[in-house]
Amino acid sequence: xxxxxxxxxxxxxxxxxxxxxxxxxxxxxxxxxxxxxxxxxxxxxxxxxxxxxxxxxxxxxxxxxxxxxxxxxxxxxxxxxxxxxxxxxxxxxxxxxxxxxxxxxxxxxxxxxxxxxxxxxxxxxxxxxxxxxxxxxxxxxxxxxxxxxxxxxxxxxxxxxxxxxxxxxxxxxxxxxxxxxxxxxxxxxxxxxxxxxxxxxxxxxxxxxxxxxxxxxxxxxxxxxxxxxxxxxxxxxxxxxxxxxxxxxxxxxxxxxxxxxxxxxxxxxxxxxxxxxxxxxxxxxxxxxxxxxxxxxxxxxxxxxxxxxxxxxxxxxxxx
Numbered sequence: 001x002x003x004x005x006x007x008x009x010x011x012x013x014x015x016x017x018x019x020x021x022x023x024x025x026x027x028x029x030x031x032x033x034x035x036x037x038x039x040x041x042x043x044x045x046x047x048x049x050x051x052x053x054x055x056x057x058x059x060x061x062x063x064x065x066x067x068x069x070x071x072x073x074x075x076x077x078x079x080x081x082x083x084x085x086x087x088x089x090x091x092x093x094x095x096x097x098x099x100x101x102x103x104x105x106x107x108x109x110x111x112x113x114x115x116x117x118x119x120x121x122x123x124x125x126x127x128x129x130x131x132x133x134x135x136x137x138x139x140x141x142x143x144x145x146x147x148x149x150x151x152x153x154x155x156x157x158x159x160x161x162x163x164x165x166x167x168x169x170x171x172x173x174x175x176x177x178x179x180x181x182x183x184x185x186x187x188x189x190x191x192x193x194x195x196x197x198x199x200x201x202x203x204x205x206x207x208x209x210x211x212x213x214x215x216x217x218x219x220x221x222x223x224x225x226x227x228x229x230x231x232x233x234x235x236x237x238x239x240x241x242x243x244x245x246x247x248x249x250x251x252x253x254x255x256x257x258x259x260x261x262x263x264x265x266x267x268x269x270x271x272x273x274x275x276x277x278x279x280x281x282x283x284x285x286x287x288x289x290x291x292x293x294x295x296x297x298x299x300x301x302x303x304x305x306x307x308x309x310x311x312x313x314x315x316x317x318x319x320x
Contacts, residue, residue: 013188022070026050039074040082047071047088052095061098108241110248110287112295115238120301122232129207130218130225131246135298136200138250138276141243143183145222150213152196152204154179159193161274174271175261179204186277194275197257251276251287252296 027039029050036042051067071088078086091097111119116135120128133144159180160168177195184191196204207217220228226243233240241248251272258268273284290296 015188018066019070019073022066023074026067026070026074039078040084040086042086042088044087045090045093046086047074048090048093051089055094055096064094064097109245109290110252110296111241111245113298113301114295115233115236116249116298116301118236118238119229119232122235123228126218126220127225127228127232130220131229132200132203133218134243134246135250135253135301136197136203137181137194138247138254139181139183139194140187140247140277141225142222143186144218145216145220145225146185147181147183147217148213149208149211149215149217151182151184152179152208152217153182154196154201154205154208156180156193159195159275161193162191174258174263176257183277188279190277192274192277247276248287248290249296249298251284252291253298255288255291256297 026047030036030039030042030046033049034042034046047067051064051071054064054067068089068091075086075088078084120131123131130144133139134141137144139147156173156179158170158172160170162168173195176198178198178201179196180193181196182191182193186192204217211217229243230240254272254275255268258271259265263271269281269284269288272288273281276284276287278284
């Protein structure tokens, strides 16, 4: 039971806030419907009608899935608090429920190589540098704007992964990577280290040369960065996948690269998950949903920059 409960933990403060909000919504509904003041007093499948009401009201599959997940966590909470199991919802018995699919969200997933080139061409210079960093390092936008010069170690020959027990473990750097960028506070407050691909190292050295240790490497504002990407996509006539879509792009390219080095698919996925700062491999797998589709090899994106006179010379992502 302890291991199963661990998989249901919430690791992010924002995620916890959302779950608490929805748990309170259900509690208010349950009090008005059943007159109960304590969760353990709820009848069997008490939440079924609540979730079905969301479906009948036309709520999105993501909202419905969130509601089901909230009830599942409440079930385990009741078990932990009172030692009894109360089943609040049976997802299989819900009628008219749509399943979530990647194609249901146009903004979901990675940028194709052609779209990435157009996006970069329509951005101002300071935001181009930030996009290049996202493509190279796979950082979340909030993480990117917080990185300082002192967080970069170009001499590192290994990277470290912090386990759930709080212990850091060092791993040798795969071929094609040199140095690390330290994320001091990622999602949920979790730190991590991200290896620097060789093709991006020279560009990073140029940026570092003009920064003091305490200076931010990419001095763009978080919200403005996202708006700039949306505007550039509109001007370029492409679908905006937001700043977060660059992480999906990074994940696909890193997966291709690691497997080209001889890593198995499972090993490569695990490395990507560590470097992305994910707690669950299932989340990483969702990032890789389009990796077998044509058009997502961004080696040409790196070659474009070389032709422009960029500082990344002759090393594409897949050939590092």
